[in-house]
Amino acid sequence: MLPSHDSILARGAIGAAGIIGSACRWCARRRYEVAPAAAAAALTGLSWLHHLDGVNLAEHVAYLAATAVGGALAAGGLKHKNKTIASAGAGGMVVMADTWIGAGLGPSVPSLIATALLTGGAYAAYIPWLVKSRQDRLGLQVKAAKAGVIPAGLGDNALAPGVTGATPEETALMRALVAMLSVVAVDVTSLDYTPFGWRATVVLPAGRDTAPQKVIARKDQLAANLGLGGKLRLAKGERDNELIVSLYESDPLASPIPWPGPSTTTCLDPAVVGVDAFGEPVLAPLLYNHVLIGGATDNGKSGIQSVLIAYAAACEDAEALLIDMKPGAVEFAPWRDSALALADTPSRAMQLLKEVWAEVERRGAILASLGEKKWVPGKHGPAWFVFIDELAELVRRVPQAAKLVESLLQVARFTGISLVCATQSPSNRVFGGSTDGRQQYQLRIGLGAKESTTSNLIFGPGAYGEGWCLDELDAPGKFLRWDRENQIPVEARAYWMTGDDVAATNHRYALTAQSEAREHPEHAPDPEDDPTPPRPPTPPSGGPGGGRPVLRAVPTFPDGSEISDERHVALWQAIEKTGAKGITVDDLVALDLPQFAARTSVNGPLSQWRRKGWVEEAGKQGRAMAFRTVPRRAVAAPPKAPAGSEPVRVGG
Structure with a gap:
């Protein structure tokens, strides 16, 4: 019995649908191979539609002009040996010629011939590129497999395998890494935009040649591969295979940042030193932390110290003690009135360090009598911040100071006494060559330097390879900060205090004769059956226990010169x-x-x-x-001018 007419139509429809579906699946799998033929066919079909609609003289002229422009570009590229322009011009000329023929003649043999020539030319240029792209992809998969990269990390874009990210910046970064390492990154875990650029965290594949330190060492090559304008900075992330990539499209720290004034009145709060490249304040917790400030000369060490001295002067529960070995104490002399003490000669520096050590012992005894382990400003007495400008010069001129500084670095923190040391050469030689005192500095600030070794001296061995590159800081006041909470280098700039700012702040917080031995909040135990022992009375004189440390007269030789040894x-x-x-x-x-x-x-x-x-x-x-x-000779008084004589004028 023959099937019904409806059954035959249904089977025909199902078969046609299957054929169409198979053709679509085949085209989807071969979409890159059939792309040139599909483009040529679509272009020819559109030109035939234009023929059916009619082509007037103006449109023929437009086709002619476009074809002529393509030919001119091709001729110019060949003449000047520019392959890119020649190829673009030849391709444009062929496309416009095929379209013009289809629009003028409609469905005809000449139009089909032109379409066939266009398709053949397209494949002649397209097939070699497609083959090379697939070979590169195969090689990339082999290398990735050896490096242990999961297949999902390779991507599925055959035209740009493994280098397609969620954003244009992520794509550019992944492609730049592939071009340099020949292995794609495992992942870009985060990419954050800032007002000045963007910052990304990249997980690199395992391997000796793909470690973050290796990538950082080839930063210039990565910047060239990235092809984006701006300043590139690289740093090692928190994990061993993490790379922090920051691109500053504009420099937010190009101009000095005016000092906004004191940010707090208690040293229990950290000092605000400046602003980082992401617009965040840079905090420096001085209490219970020794601070090391290093960098080449004229890069802002004294500027940062001025900001920190102003912080200490403004804190009601802290005092600043200053040691400046430069002749005339040119850096710290402007702070003389607001500081508890200023030592500007080798002997006075040694005396002051001994006073500080005596205060450490006194505070230790008080804490022991109270049964407490840490000196709390506002409860037991003020914190002391000892600022030393150019530590290396102090140790060179007063060798005995090295041992005292080393001891203070090791044991003074619990008594609320911190050292803030600035130096150009923070090596173990600064501490007498016996130990490396850098380990005692919990807060380190590095300013610009000409040599990469300075980064390792300040932040520790291998720091430069992890991104602590002080030689890339291009302006005074720019710095990198390291402490327990900030172990990834972020460029920052310190506040700038003018001379007027220093003078006004020093005057505002000057220790007057009535207030230089001012009472600080003392420990007041609550009434109870077993009260804590009272602290020893504060001696009325200066030195340990209250007031300014009394620096004795400096011993001198008969000619008046100081006995520095x-x-x-x-x-x-x-x-x-x-x-x-x-x-x-x-x-x-x-x-x-x-x-x-x-x-x-x-x-x-x-x-x-x-x-x-x-x-x-x-x-x-x-x-x-x-x-x-020998007997000391008295200095003769200057002769008095005769009565009625004119005073001597200098100049003018």
Whole structure:
């Protein structure tokens, strides 16, 4: 029995649908192979529709002009040996010629011939590129498999395999990494936009040549591959295979940032040093943290210290103590009135460090009597912040200071005493060569430097390879900050205090005669059956316990020059104490002075002082010659001008 007419139509429809579906699936799988033929066929079909609608003279002229422009470009490219322009011009000329023929003749043999030539030319250029792209993809898959990259990380775009991200910036970054490493990144976990650019966290595949340090070392190549305008910065992320990529399309730190004034009145809050490249304030917790500020000269170390001194001066529960070895204390002298003490000579610096150490011991005893482990400003007394400008110069001129600084770095924090040290060369030689005191600095600030080694000296070995690149800071005041909470380098710029800002702040917080020994909030135990022991009374004089540390008169030689070597002070005072009678070398040895327990050690400085005329022979005592210091000559007062005479004018 024959099937019904409806059944035959249904089967025909189903078969046709199946054929069409198969054709569509085949075209989907081969979409890249059939793309040129489909484009040529669509273009020819549109030109035939134009023919059916009619083509007037103006439209023929337009087709002719477009074809002529393509030919001119092709000829110009060939003449000037520019392959790109020549190829674009030839392609445009062929396309416009095919369209013009189809529009003019409609469905005809000449039009089909033109379409066939267009399709063949397109494939002649397209097939080699398609083959190379697939070979590159296959090679990429092999390398990725060796590196342990999951297949999902390769992407499914055959035209740009493995390098298509969610945003144009992510795509450009992934392509740049593939071009440099020949292996695609595992993932871009985050890409955040800022007012000045963007920042991304990239997870790199495992491998020795794909470690973040290797990528950072080739930053210039990555920037060239990225092809985006702006300043590129790279840093190692929190994990070993993470790379932080920051692109600053504009420099938010190009101009100095004016100091906005004190941000707090208590040292329990951190100091605000400046602003980072993302517009966030840079915090510096000075309390219970020693601070190291390093970098080349004229890059802003003193500027940052001024901001921190202003912070300490404004805090009601903190005091600033200053040590400046530059002649005249040019950096810290403007802060003299608001500081608890200023040491501007080697002897005064040594005295001040000893005062600080005595205060550490005093505070330790108080905490022990109270049964507490940490000095709390506002409860027990003020915090002390000891600022040292150019630590290396202090240690060079006062070698004994190295041991005291090292001891303070190790044990002073719990007593509320912190050191803020600035230096150009923060190596272990600064601390006498015995230990590396950098380990005691919980907050480190690095400013611009000419050499990459400076980054490793400030932030530790290998820091430069992890992105702490101080040689990339291109303006005074720009810095990188490291502490426990901030271990990824972010460029920042410190606030700029003008001379007027310094003078006004120093005047505002000056320690007047009535307030220099001001009472700070003391410990007041609550009434209870077993009250805590009261703290010892504050001595009325300066030094440990309250008020300004009293810096004694500096010992000098007869010519008025300072006795800078601490070891020679005791020997000189022993000779000077005997007066005109004098003392023999054997008697000096018998005094058992530190480092002068032998005749040879005494004879060295004694001979120098005799040659300079500061020590003379006083006669024999027994069989040995005695020596005494020469009398000090009083400085003559300047002569008075005769009555009625005109004063002497200098200049003008």
